Amino acid sequence: VATLRYYDQMGLLKPAHVDPFTDYRYYSAEQLPRLNRILALKDLGFSLEQIAQLLKRTIMPDEMRGMLLLRQADAEREVKEAQTRLARVSARLHEIEQEGVASPYDIVIKQVAPQWVISTRQIVGHIDEMGTLCWQLHRELRDWANRQQLKPLPEPAPQLVNLYHSTEYRETDVDVEAVLFVSQTGKRIEAASAGKNAHPFEIRELEGAPMMASGIHQGAMADVLALVKAMLIWIDQNSYAIAGPVRELHLAGRAASAEADQHLVELQIPIVNL
Amino acid sequence: VATLRYYDQMGLLKPAHVDPFTDYRYYSAEQLPRLNRILALKDLGFSLEQIAQLLKRTIMPDEMRGMLLLRQADAEREVKEAQTRLARVSARLHEIEQEGVASPYDIVIKQVAPQWVISTRQIVGHIDEMGTLCWQLHRELRDWANRQQLKPLPEPAPQLVNLYHSTEYRETDVDVEAVLFVSQTGKRIEAASAGKNAHPFEIRELEGAPMMASGIHQGAMADVLALVKAMLIWIDQNSYAIAGPVRELHLAGRAASAEADQHLVELQIPIVNL
DNA sequence: TTGCTCCTCACGTCACGTGAGGTGGC
DNA sequence: TTGCTCCTCACGTCACGTGAGGTGGC
Numbered sequence A, B: 001v002a003t004l005r006y007y008d009q010m011g012l013l014k015p016a017h018v019d020p021f022t023d024y025r026y027y028s029a030e031q032l033p034r035l036n037r038i039l040a041l042k043d044l045g046f047s048l049e050q051i052a053q054l055l056k057r058t059i060m061p062d063e064m065r066g067m068l069l070l071r072q073a074d075a076e077r078e079v080k081e082a083q084t085r086l087a088r089v090s091a092r093l094h095e096i097e098q099e100g101v102a103s104p105y106d107i108v109i110k111q112v113a114p115q116w117v118i119s120t121r122q123i124v125g126h127i128d129e130m131g132t133l134c135w136q137l138h139r140e141l142r143d144w145a146n147r148q149q150l151k152p153l154p155e156p157a158p159q160l161v162n163l164y165h166s167t168e169y170r171e172t173d174v175d176v177e178a179v180l181f182v183s184q185t186g187k188r189i190e191a192a193s194a195g196k197n198a199h200p201f202e203i204r205e206l207e208g209a210p211m212m213a214s215g216i217h218q219g220a221m222a223d224v225l226a227l228v229k230a231m232l233i234w235i236d237q238n239s240y241a242i243a244g245p246v247r248e249l250h251l252a253g254r255a256a257s258a259e260a261d262q263h264l265v266e267l268q269i270p271i272v273n274l
Numbered sequence C, D: 001t002t003g004c005t006c007c008t009c010a011c012g013t014c015a016c017g018t019g020a021g022g023t024g025g026c
Helices: A002-010 A029-043 A048-056 A061-099 A127-147 A186-195 A221-237 B002-010 B029-043 B048-056 B061-099 B127-147 B186-195 B221-237
Strands: A108-112 A115-126 A160-164 A172-183 A202-206 A209-219 A240-242 A246-252 A263-273 B108-112 B115-126 B160-164 B172-183 B202-206 B209-219 B240-242 B246-252 B263-273
Touching (some): A029 A048, A061 A221, A209 A221, B029 B048, B221 B240, B221 B263
Antiparallel strands (some): A115 A172, B108 B209
């Protein structure tokens, strides 16, 4: 009844007769085909405004075909979105039933923009050396940036970033790239790069990613492994595939000191569907 | 940015610091885990209000499991709804590409309530006799209703209803039941029934249906067959199965006269999923 | 006189997006 | 002085659902 009043107001379905004294709306049986058409088009997912357009003009079959093709693409997207959400919920549920506790990690997909960086890449013999080595590499990166008059991004940006190029988890011979975000135009960077291209430090644009799985760890660096595991399981359960090196961004705290137990670290893993 | 303001207002994520002079909101890196949690829960389909509840209290794994189970059921329903809509759109598209024109029929699913009726059932030799026979049967139904002091429902209700009990379309030996909707309490009807149980007329409650496919035909009775065909195809393409006799409701016009060419007829077919 | 059904506003829904109009630091 | 970024209202979104307060016919 509220619906009929609304359709009247929208001009979709005016009553066949309105009593001038009581303002009562009277509908005739002949209006039922129109009502059925409205309901059928609504069932197809058209908005009332679109339905109003379709009803007020005579539509050529080709025009209808075009609208239906658009609707079909939209409907397919909606099905996929619903399936994705369902997969997420089921994965969480599976996790909670396996482990008996809810995971403290929340994994989220986001877009990441490309970013100019300076970096240096090394094979680290054993992960135990990682902490001190990265600390040293980043000091050297900063020194070099300084000499090249490249400005590291200030505090809201991550102050220490590592990329892990090994395709699987390993404790020895880890292929790691220490990275520093810098704010420079492409032009000035090319000039700086040309002057020092024999140097082990590289200037480049770190690729962006349309889909980046992101999780945040808070606590000791040693425990970051639990987040890695959680993210790999999540990526698997939600039917994604890893599409690039894992990024480790140190967001706050004494990032340079490996001993500190209150790190704030974001892990990013570029992913693709299927 | 509008989102952060909204989350602040909702109490979901208050800025770590608000400048008392400029009212600028400043967020700290330590708030990122909370933001990630909000986004992850939103991804699971929880409302912001639910998320607020989940964040303000410590949630036991079992409670979380319960909420996720509810969400899972909901998400499954959403997937099915989206798939149903997609099937509808694809069926329409298929139709328009086969026929080259858009069908004039709009088929809709609705619920139908049970209804007290009087009826009489016959095998009709050939469909050509249908018109006149039904006309006669309904006159007899009305006469009998009158004698029994049963009141037919007045005009907004269909004045002439037939049920087709044959499980498939046929032109000879059609099993048809002429039906008249009456307004009576169960009690008085039972009394009337007892007095005349030798009569070919029957008093009963016509079953309701949770899902009834409905289409409306306007024009000559001879063309109603096109609607029957369209509905059978629609039922097939949308993966439903027929769950009862086809109902033919005459809504307006000189329903009793088979010659009239401006009939308004609704066809109803009870359906079930799969 | 008492219910009953209809009516007309007006407001709420959900998670923001979008101006309008204003302000502090470069 | 001019942009720039932030701010605070306030309104719109989509298709109704839900009172509040009122009226005509039984």
